[in-house]
């Protein structure tokens with residue numbers, strides 16, 4: 312019998328259809344409820360978020376607190392201060408800054424691991440990993456100022472590995488990849504104390520400042536948070552993306568399948584979940600090993616079916632076409648199908664509850680990173696020196712679970728097809744052609760008005776808002792208004808499930824964007840990868856500026872960003888590096904500084920004057936779209952290209968009139 316009441320609050324549970332717009336998800340929530348299995352969807356209902364914490368008005372940075380300084384009247388700056396005298400502005404800014412530090416640390420530590428493996432691979436010390444994209448290796452060598460013509464490939468790779476690793480502990484000098492930004496942006500960073508130095512240095516600096524009794528100037532705190540965010544976007548995330556591309560291949564367009572329907576009843580199902588492709592890449596190889604396949608068959612399975620979850624999924628989808636089982640809020644649901652034999656997790660966005668859910672089934676949760684263990688789960692530590700054998704151990708454990716399946720399997724039927732793998736290099740090539748890769752056609756289409764602007768829509772799912780809905784409503788509204796969308800992370804997966812990552816999605820577009828998509832043969836929503844691959848968007852934006860005709864800084868572009876269903880600290884770090892790179896960036900759900908009007912006004916209004924980019928917040932996806940489009944139009948006007956678009960629209964109206972005659 313389905314439990315209709317919440318066991319903690321006694322209140323009636325919300326009808327399933329209000330929780331997600333994804334049918335496979337609704338189906339599985341129904342099953343979970345029928346079987347009394349707790350999921351994030353129900354827990355979010357039974358435990359309301361703390362409004363004081365959500366607004367950034369709670370300081371727990373010392374043992375005189377926690378001090379709570381909420382506003383007494385809505386929209387006014389609270390008049391309370393903490394025991395030490397910390398103002399609501401200092402408290403909100405400090406909390407926000409620490410979120411940026413934590414989020415950046417996650418991306419940067421991921422990158423540190425990638426750099427370490429890259430260096431070992433370059434030194435020939437670890438079998439299984441190698442160099443796939445020589446062109447990109449040479450590019451990085453040049454970025455680091457190496458005389459690549461006089462060096463062997465191995466020498467370049469070793470030096471690049473060492474120099475990337477050195478970016479973390481660097482004490483002096485700017486982060487090297489900041490030179491990829493437009494010159495005007497670099498000058499602005501220098502002028503505003505934003506130019507990032509070593510990765511670890513900036514993060515430690517911020518943790519120091521936010522300790523009790525140190526930096527108590529909210530603007531100064533937001534600036535250092537900006538510098539930390541930039542070590543993420545133009546440092547850690549960019550290093551991770553670039554080195555992963557060199558080792559595993561830069562993505563090119565490839566078709567893929569998504570949603571829980573990719574799981575198979577008669578095969579061993581393994582899900583790789585998390586963010587780090589170092590492990591998943593090897594699991595991909597192990598699953599294709601004839602010895603492993605034979606082992607699976609010996610257990611009565613037809614084969615081994617590997618699928619991905621969260622950003623690890625994006626990584627292996629883009630490079631190998633491995634199907635995706637789902638995005639963040641589907642991780643528990645995948646297990647509830649009853650056919651997942653092992654869920655292999657690396658780092659980040661892994662709910663602890665997957666272990667609790669797995670206990671109701673035969674599923675083995677396998678942790679692989681010494682940094683991310685789950686109590687009660689099986690830990691098979693991944694050893695990069697013997698990567699393929701580590702991966703085989705994992706696959707063998709999964710196969711051993713296959714005969715232990717219990718209960719009736721219930722796999723939702725839903726799957727969708729998609730085209731993914733739009734790295735910056737690919738977009739460049741697709742638009743410009745093989746002889747003259749270039750962003751020129753994109754710039755010309757923006758200048759000419761067929762494309763109104765560019766939007767980056769990225770980020771998570773959040774159990775406090777309808778799963779996938781805001782992503783889809785927002786993105787459909789943007790493309791309807793001729794705004795081309797670049798997407799990553801769980802947002803990209805929401806799009807994939809809804810069929811927006813296919814050229815046929817041109818049917819949702821305004822006439823200008825539809826025309827461009829049809830001419831080039833691309834979807835109106837371009838899947839650029841995982842969350843660390845948001846660095847690809849920074850590179851693409853810089854390339855558009857360099858191509859000419861759209862101003863001389865990222866902040867001049869008719870562009871905006873959004874994470875409508877964000878939940879992680881990583882998302883805040885990403886948002887802040889886009890803002891510090893000159894992009895107007897809107898977040899949904901809640902905003903973590905709204906307890907202080909002073910800080911919120913600073914982030915939402917005053918920053919634009921200083922940084923060229925600023926934050927925004929809206930709950931309603933149509934309102935988000937309106938804000939983004941208004942910003943895009945403001946930038947078009949400043950560039951003097953607003954008239955071109957009016958002409959395009961006029962032409963269309965005229966054409967329609969002619970058609971009617």
Ligand code: NFS
Pocket residue numbers: 586621622639659660769770771772799800801802841842843878879881882
């Ligand atoms: Ni990004 Fe990817 Fe998804 Fe959010 Fe988590 S998986 S790194 S943080 S939830 S998009």
